Amino acid sequence: MWTRPRRFIVFLITMEVLSVGGFAAAFAHSPQPTGSDWLEFTILAAGATVHIQLTRRQEERRRNRTKTVLIDLTAVWVFPATLVLPATVAVLLVVVIRIQRWFVARRPAHNFIYSSLAHGLAAALANLCYMAMGPRDWTTLTAAESLREFGLILATALVYEGVQVLYVGGILALGSPSPTVRTVLGSKADNLLEAITTGLGAVTAVLVVTMPPAVAIMAVVTVVFNRLAELDQLQDAVVTDPKTGLLNMRGWTESAERALNRVRRSGSTLAVLMVDLDHFKQINDTFGHPAGDDALAAVANALSSVTRPADLVGRFGGEEFLLLLPNADAAAAELAAERVRTTIAALRIPTTDKRGAQVTISGRTASIGIAVFPRHADDLDGLLQAADTAVYDAKEAGRNRISFAPVPH
Numbered sequence: 001m002w003t004r005p006r007r008f009i010v011f012l013i014t015m016e017v018l019s020v021g022g023f024a025a026a027f028a029h030s031p032q033p034t035g036s037d038w039l040e041f042t043i044l045a046a047g048a049t050v051h052i053q054l055t056r057r058q059e060e061r062r063r064n065r066t067k068t069v070l071i072d073l074t075a076v077w078v079f080p081a082t083l084v085l086p087a088t089v090a091v092l093l094v095v096v097i098r099i100q101r102w103f104v105a106r107r108p109a110h111n112f113i114y115s116s117l118a119h120g121l122a123a124a125l126a127n128l129c130y131m132a133m134g135p136r137d138w139t140t141l142t143a144a145e146s147l148r149e150f151g152l153i154l155a156t157a158l159v160y161e162g163v164q165v166l167y168v169g170g171i172l173a174l175g176s177p178s179p180t181v182r183t184v185l186g187s188k189a190d191n192l193l194e195a196i197t198t199g200l201g202a203v204t205a206v207l208v209v210t211m212p213p214a215v216a217i218m219a220v221v222t223v224v225f226n227r228l229a230e231l232d233q234l235q236d237a238v239v240t241d242p243k244t245g246l247l248n249m250r251g252w253t254e255s256a257e258r259a260l261n262r263v264r265r266s267g268s269t270l271a272v273l274m275v276d277l278d279h280f281k282q283i284n285d286t287f288g289h290p291a292g293d294d295a296l297a298a299v300a301n302a303l304s305s306v307t308r309p310a311d312l313v314g315r316f317g318g319e320e321f322l323l324l325l326p327n328a329d330a331a332a333a334e335l336a337a338e339r340v341r342t343t344i345a346a347l348r349i350p351t352t353d354k355r356g357a358q359v360t361i362s363g364r365t366a367s368i369g370i371a372v373f374p375r376h377a378d379d380l381d382g383l384l385q386a387a388d389t390a391v392y393d394a395k396e397a398g399r400n401r402i403s404f405a406p407v408p409h
Helices: 006-028 035-054 056-065 075-084 087-105 109-132 143-175 181-185 188-210 212-238 249-266 281-287 289-305 330-345 380-396
Strands: 270-277 312-317 320-326 348-352 358-362 366-373 402-404
Touching: 006 087, 006 109, 006 143, 035 056, 035 075, 035 087, 035 188, 035 212, 056 212, 075 087, 075 109, 075 143, 075 188, 075 212, 087 109, 109 143, 143 188, 188 212, 249 270, 249 312, 249 320, 249 380, 270 289, 270 330, 270 380, 281 289, 281 358, 289 312, 289 320, 289 330, 289 348, 289 358, 320 330, 320 380, 330 366, 330 402, 366 380, 380 402
Parallel strands: 366 402
Antiparallel strands: 270 320, 270 366, 312 320, 348 358
């Protein structure tokens, strides 16, 4: 832990100290557990254990493949505990789950302890907020009262997720040399999976109160969802570049072909930009290949930040990137390319040198080639060839500049 950046260490220790106050506040307002509380705890712990033990190998594979946020689906068991159990017992359930997760975590102890505290504190504070809102007995609710209870559950879910985002997202942002929204908060698919998992947790809470034996169904559901999550991760890996998180050539080409077909049908235009980092080999030679990887990740983040949601950003290979801009003519493409060029030139990339010392890479430039459909070519291969030719023209003209492809005769 002590080899991590100072801001990472300070944030980690500060948040762990603050968690003590959060636990104390929640436990102070937690009632004494009753016999029914312990029965419900046993049911949830048994369901969680079945889920964890039957998906251990899947979780190991998913964790080994991901470098960002990992959604492990245990909210199906923890979130209902925040709704139906006292805070002390809900946190105890988190402890039971996390002890079992330790054997598949394969992470440094300080990371595992910190994330365990985040999970436990999220459950404790969500329970505190839920109880403060005055929930009612679910077995006697009228239709109108059930709407109110549903609103309370939604509010509790926001607290539960918000605490985890603050703790986990904060530490990921500080621990990464070039954090992105995806690496800190996860992808849209990650967040959708987390929302579904929390929703299933609410269903589990209703079942454990009104029909306890039916909780066994949720154990089966979580095992199936784990498998689906692994399949989704595998599909994503096929079209994603592991170093940058951008689309790889296969993923970019498939999406670009679909975008080009839409543009053809609408009679519009699109532009392809090829971005080639100038003298990239110097980074590897001077600072080492890990620094080169950090530079690629920083450029990828910069490209994503200065493009529109509809634009396609991918890694062509090596130090080259591709952008497809739907509904962009030559003028719009030139403005976008200039925005990319100046953004890359302004980057300051924190990394390490060959001896592990902290350094900052700056003053990097890029040469950008532009090809516009249908002016320069009428298919994707032709546009890529035209943009590549334009890149060479930009480099031969002195680098750090934009060049349009020649118009075919």
